[in-house]
Amino acid sequence: MQISARAAALRSAIERATGEPAAAHRTEAGLRISAPVPADCGPERWADILGAITVADRWGASGAAGLTQIWVEIQEDL
Numbered sequence: 496m497q498i499s500a501r502a503a504a505l506r507s508a509i510e511r512a513t514g515e516p517a518a519a520h521r522t523e524a525g526l527r528i529s530a531p532v533p534a535d536c537g538p539e540r541w542a543d544i545l546g547a548i549t550v551a552d553r554w555g556a557s558g559a560a561g562l563t564q565i566w567v568e569i570q571e572d573l
Contacts, residue, residue, distance in 0.1 A: 499571055502526050508547040512540070513565070525552075525571040532556070532563040 498506070498519055506528050509517045517530035528551075532544065544565060548554040551567035558564070 496521070498526060502528065502569060502571065505547070505551060505567060505569065508550075509544075509565070509567070512543040512547040514540075522568065525569050527566060527568045529564055529566040532565055534561065536563070 496519065502519065506517045506519055509528060509530050513530045513532055513536075515530045515533065517528050519526055519528045521527075533540070536544075548565055548567045551569050553568040554566065556563055556565045
């Protein structure tokens, strides 16, 4: 799937901040990028992650069974 330069830069920033691969998929709103957060994530890494994701149109995190996943959504023309 081709993504915009903005989406590619955001995905790269998320991967650098989390140290994990990020997945991207299209949604009705545009594009969603998500990545797992390492279990040993400390305050400095969380600061890096927040710096990466808060530039998106929408962002958040969810957790279950001891695993945390961050996500961002950006509006893109499909």
